[in-house]
Amino acid sequence: MSRAEAERRVSPLWTLGLFRSELLTTFRRWRTLALLGVLAAVPVLIGVAVRIETGDGSSAGGGGGEGPAFISQITNNGLFLVFTGLAATLPFFLPMAIGVVAGDSLAGEASAGTLRYLLVAPAGRTRLLLTKYATVMAFCLVATLVVAVSALLVGALLFPLGDLTTISGTRISFGEGLVRALLIALVVAASLTGVAALGLFVSTLTNSGIAAMATTVGLLITVQILDQIPQLHALHPYLFPHYWLSFADLMREPVHWDDLTKNLGLQALYAAVFGSAAWARFTSKDVTA
Amino acid sequence: MGEASAGEPDGAHAGDAVVATRALTKRYRGGQLAVDGLHLTVPEGSVFGFLGPNGSGKTTTIRMLMGLIEPTSGTAHVLGRPMPRSARAVLPHVGALIEGPALYGFLSGRDNLLRYDAADPTADPRTRSARVAAALDRVGLTAAAGKKAKAYSLGMKQRLGLAAALLQPRRLLVLDEPTNGLDPQGMREIRTLIRALASDGTTVFLSSHLLDEIEQVCTHAAVMARGRLITQGPVAELSAGARGRLVVTTPDPADAARVLKEQGVADVVVADDRVTGEAPERDLAEVNAALVTAGVRVRGFGVERASLEEAFVALTGEGFDVAG
Numbered sequence: 001m002s003r004a005e006a007e008r009r010v011s012p013l014w015t016l017g018l019f020r021s022e023l024l025t026t027f028r029r030w031r032t033l034a035l036l037g038v039l040a041a042v043p044v045l046i047g048v049a050v051r052i053e054t055g056d057g058s059s060a061g062g063g064g065g066e067g068p069a070f071i072s073q074i075t076n077n078g079l080f081l082v083f084t085g086l087a088a089t090l091p092f093f094l095p096m097a098i099g100v101v102a103g104d105s106l107a108g109e110a111s112a113g114t115l116r117y118l119l120v121a122p123a124g125r126t127r128l129l130l131t132k133y134a135t136v137m138a139f140c141l142v143a144t145l146v147v148a149v150s151a152l153l154v155g156a157l158l159f160p161l162g163d164l165t166t167i168s169g170t171r172i173s174f175g176e177g178l179v180r181a182l183l184i185a186l187v188v189a190a191s192l193t194g195v196a197a198l199g200l201f202v203s204t205l206t207n208s209g210i211a212a213m214a215t216t217v218g219l220l221i222t223v224q225i226l227d228q229i230p231q232l233h234a235l236h237p238y239l240f241p242h243y244w245l246s247f248a249d250l251m252r253e254p255v256h257w258d259d260l261t262k263n264l265g266l267q268a269l270y271a272a273v274f275g276s277a278a279w280a281r282f283t284s285k286d287v288t289a
Numbered sequence: 290m291g292e293a294s295a296g297e298p299d300g301a302h303a304g305d306a307v308v309a310t311r312a313l314t315k316r317y318r319g320g321q322l323a324v325d326g327l328h329l330t331v332p333e334g335s336v337f338g339f340l341g342p343n344g345s346g347k348t349t350t351i352r353m354l355m356g357l358i359e360p361t362s363g364t365a366h367v368l369g370r371p372m373p374r375s376a377r378a379v380l381p382h383v384g385a386l387i388e389g390p391a392l393y394g395f396l397s398g399r400d401n402l403l404r405y406d407a408a409d410p411t412a413d414p415r416t417r418s419a420r421v422a423a424a425l426d427r428v429g430l431t432a433a434a435g436k437k438a439k440a441y442s443l444g445m446k447q448r449l450g451l452a453a454a455l456l457q458p459r460r461l462l463v464l465d466e467p468t469n470g471l472d473p474q475g476m477r478e479i480r481t482l483i484r485a486l487a488s489d490g491t492t493v494f495l496s497s498h499l500l501d502e503i504e505q506v507c508t509h510a511a512v513m514a515r516g517r518l519i520t521q522g523p524v525a526e527l528s529a530g531a532r533g534r535l536v537v538t539t540p541d542p543a544d545a546a547r548v549l550k551e552q553g554v555a556d557v558v559v560a561d562d563r564v565t566g567e568a569p570e571r572d573l574a575e576v577n578a579a580l581v582t583a584g585v586r587v588r589g590f591g592v593e594r595a596s597l598e599e600a601f602v603a604l605t606g607e608g609f610d611v612a613g
């Protein structure tokens with residue numbers, strides 16, 4: 001290994017080149033852009049619907065109980081559309097988008113055959129897996145921010161902005177409201193790390209991108225249904241979507257951290273379990289596709 | 290898989306060989322024994338032809354050499370290090386085209402290469418675009434570099450796959466049927482390219498069904514059938530294995546046949562003015578001198594080598610059906 005190795009001085013920073021390439025590749029896909037487009041459209045639909053509904057002066061949601069959280073407050077303050085948008089997309093649209101991207105991450109490369117060329121490049125199996133997970137997490141963040149920013153823009157266009165009332169009834173300034181909105185977006189993005197790890201694990205099991213996406217989304221729907229069945233309440237605290245809507249507690253004064261920390265802990269647990277499973281599977285797998 | 294440090298000493302028993310396998314065996318999960326006790330030695334600096342009928346285990350062997358699949362038993366050393374354990378250290382020095390190219394259809398040819406190059410942690414990002422441009426130029430794709438890969442023809446994809454193998458200076462190139470889908474000019478260019486790379490000291494490991502192609506570019510070859518290695522060695526020896534025949538063209542065939550038999554030539558056959566026989570071990574100049582001394586008028590005298598194709602069919606059998 002003398003000659004060629006002496007010529008190549010390798011910087012440890014170069015290893016990040018794959019992450020950059022992965023981000024570029026993911027966000028240049030039509031499918032990724034279409035998913036983000038759908039996510040951006042949800043707050044627009046909610047905003048327009050609320051605007052039409054309340055055109056006659058009545059308040060939306062008929063005083064609460066109906067529709068996603070915070071929807072009745074939107075007419076008073078457009079900022080609430082951010083919270084409503086996230087509450088409306090978190091149960092299904094957001095995790096479905098993550099499931100598609102995570103499920104396809106390795107299985108899609110395998111079915112296209114590009115996986116073998118990445119591995120002989122050599123990307124390194126652990127490095128490639130970490131890069132894929134980091135990219136899916138980046139997608140979680142971007143997807144959440146797309147919903148939040150779209151909601152903020154639509155909210156600002158269609159409704160007044162200003163100071164707002166928390167769930168606990170206290171008033172906070174618009175600036176502080178924006179900070180809370182950003183915080184909520186981050187918590188929502190973090191809530192998706194469990195599905196992301198699950199999708200990545202499924203992605204190591206098959207050489208078909210479509211099968212991996214469908215399985216991940218199917219699992220998501222199943223778990224969401226299980227979470228609604230009262231007889232299974234003993235199981236509920238271990239289901240990854242169970243504490244998802246706890247982000248609303250960030251709108252209390254003072255903030256209720258209880259369910260929020262339970263949620264983040266549960267996501268970390270899922271990420272650890274399915275991340276390890278994905279690693280064990282992917283580093284020992286025969287790549288024949 | 291495993292990460293061996295770059296400074297680890299070479300495997301002691303691997304010697305000068307660029308690829309050395311010992312009893313390498315792969316049984317797929319379905320139970321298919323694809324490679325069976327393979328002892329393969331690829332000398333440094335050779336252009337090594339890897340031959341075998343469909344399904345004989347060539348691609349499976351290459352996958353094991355590249356660390357894509359784990360051998361069921363046996364060992365494989367590439368550049369003196371064990372695979373797949375030393376993949377991170379070995380593979381940056383290896384360019385590979387395995388079972389045809391695989392590309393990101395929604396990326397341009399150039400972006401495909403940029404991505405594959407970024408996957409290599411030893412590739413310098415400062416020289417990346419220059420190296421990509423050089424690789425594209427080497428396979429004649431510069432004009433089509435901006436086109437989306439899904440709009441490439443079969444041969445263009447194959448060329449792009451080759452370009453990916455040439456992104457860095459390599460010590461070993463592993464090419465699984467590299468001229469598949471190429472036009473005649475493309476095939477010639479690839480052969481010229483392989484010769485040029487070989488003269489720079491790159492070892493080329495080439496699997497192909499095109500025997501005249503192997504005969505033209507390879508210095509060494511190995512023949513597989515049903516997962517087993519049948520023979521390996523310098524190409525000249527392989528085709529000589531099906532020994533060449535001495536051919537004498539003469540207006541005096543009867544006399545010539547008599548003299549040749551006296552000279553120890555076996556299996557002498559006379560057909561019109563051609564007298565042929567198994568080439569003897571001794572110096573053919575003496576045989577020729579004996580003919581002339583005996584007054585036989587000789588028009589032509591020479592040895593017809595068996596082609597590699599004949600040698601190949603003799604080794605692997607005539608049958609057309611793929612072994613199950």
Ligand SMILES: Nc1ncnc2c1ncn2[C@@H]1O[C@H](COP(=O)(O)OP(=O)(O)OP(=O)(O)O)[C@@H](O)[C@H]1O
Pocket residue numbers: 288317318319321322323341342343344345346347348349350612613
């Ligand atoms: N992923 C796989 N799972 C199970 N069996 C396989 C797999 N890949 C190949 N095989 C079997 O292993 C044997 C060797 O296949 P391989 O692809 O190595 O042949 P090959 O020599 O490359 O053939 P070809 O000249 O057609 O490319 C075949 O019998 C094939 O059916």
Ligand SMILES: [Mg+2]
Pocket residue numbers: 347348349388465
């Ligand atoms: Mg093959």
